[in-house]
Amino acid sequence: MTRRVVITGMGVVAPNGVGLSAFETAVRAGESGVRFIQELADRNFACQLGAVPPLEASHLQVLTTLERKTLEASGIIYGLLAAVEAWSNAGLDVPGNEEDPDWESGCIFGSGIAGAEVMRDATYLIDEGRVKRLGSGAVSQVMASGISAYLGGRFGLGNRVSSNASACATGTESLLLAAEHIRSGAATRMICGACDSGGPYAWGGFDAMRVTNRRSNEAPEAASRPLSATAAGFVPGCGAGALVCEELESAIQRGATIHAEVLGGAINSGGQRKGGSMTAANKEGIVRCIRHAVENAGIHPREIDAISGHLTATLFDPIEIEQWSVALERSGSQFPYVNSLKSMVGHCLSASGAIEIIAAILQIKGEWLHGSLNCENLHPKIAECIDPERVPQTFRKHAVRTLAKSSFGFGDVNTCAILRRYDPE
Amino acid sequence: MAPSRPDIIDRLHRIVEPYVEDEEALTSVDEDTNLLEDLSIDSMNLVDIILDVEEEFGIEIDDEAAEQMTTVGSAVDIIASRLAAAD
Structure with missing residues (x-):
């Protein structure tokens, strides 16, 4: 019999709402997260709009003191916050430092460029001959598997831990890869999703390609116009979404809330x-x-x-x-x-x-x-x-x-x- | 005037604090406290602590000295000697 896969946890850091409850309220009300971004205007971007999650200090409380001090990759911060919410939303525990990892749980969490700002700062330091100042966090924050490496440690995952990348298809792909892995019998649950950093260093290439909306800087909330006759390019955004995918029998046994099924x-x-x-x-x-x-x-x-x-x-x-x-x-x-x-x-x-x-x-x-x-x-x-x-x-x-x-x-x-x-x- | 030894320990304490998960261990720090063994600091983070020390005290710590910074006392010795050399 085919194993059924369901979603038992969700977490989100979106431009119009951080956390599930704020996000749901905003989406129901049709609230836009698109804003004028001074940093883009200062750098002569044609599209001076962006959609950035409104993070506040209180949101960062779920990070460790060390993570708050050392994490500069906005994509990894978004990804961690979303994943921690999803894990807790699924009612799952985290093994202690001296306990075995959870061999049945894994991660496929992707990104395009999770730490554009870290790469930018590192480049300057290297060119100034100050490579030592990169410290210990530059590699883990710019490597393609950075986010899954942080999540694997955070949740004590002992199954497959990897990051996928397929540009703007990454998030949906991660869910399908996670569901396939569970369906194959190789894992009971997987945390999946995707994150990306924002700002001038992440978005510059799109501005140069003229694929963003350069005609609406005066009207941010009207700028993202999918399906419209006057659609004039996308508005760049950033954030993260995280999902806990789980084999149905395991979800039932745990008495978990089942949000939806991945058919x-x-x-x-x-x-x-x-x-x-x-x-x-x-x-x-x-x-x-x-x-x-x-x-x-x-x-x-x-x-x-x-x-x-x-x-x-x-x-x-x-x-x-x-x-x-x-x-x-x-x-x-x-x-x-x-x-x-x-x-x-x-x-x-x-x-x-x-x-x-x-x-x-x-x-x-x-x-x-x-x-x-x-x-x-x-x-x-x-x-x-x-x-x-x-x-x-x-x-x-x-x-x-x-x-x-x-x-x-x-x-x-x-x-x-x-x-x-x-x-x- | 060069900072006193207790003053250096105090400033060092504040630097290592974020790298220590076990808050209990931080309550009994003395000169014999070993950074890796007693405070369970991830060895990877030693390079960050050295960068923070360099910034805090305005000194340079070379690789050889960095390797000797295993305990609070040895770290204070190195910081004090670099401060004295700078005077």
């Missing part, structure tokens, strides 16, 4: 062929990814009630909607409801999928759909493909049983996860 999913690539490139998607890759996810979940495409899209607010949004329609063979008023959390929190890059999955689970649990902001003027190509009513502009009550979440990334990589309200039958 299945798919990860693939368009091979950077037939229109696909480093930055653009091969449409067929997306269609295949969605179809494989539906097949892997063992459901009919009709069963999908809502889609949490990748939908970044670029020219790609209409293409994404079209591929969903092709893959699910649903259009017009038969199309699932679709919204984009990026309209509130910007594009949190590698962390985006993880933060958006948490919003998706909150919607499934609470039976509501969040408003997709700033798309009063739906893109005409989208309006041709689906009934505009399928895009909720504001919060509405709606029972969502099955939800599809997609994230796509540079390198023409695709992910799609199928989540469902937990049903004991």
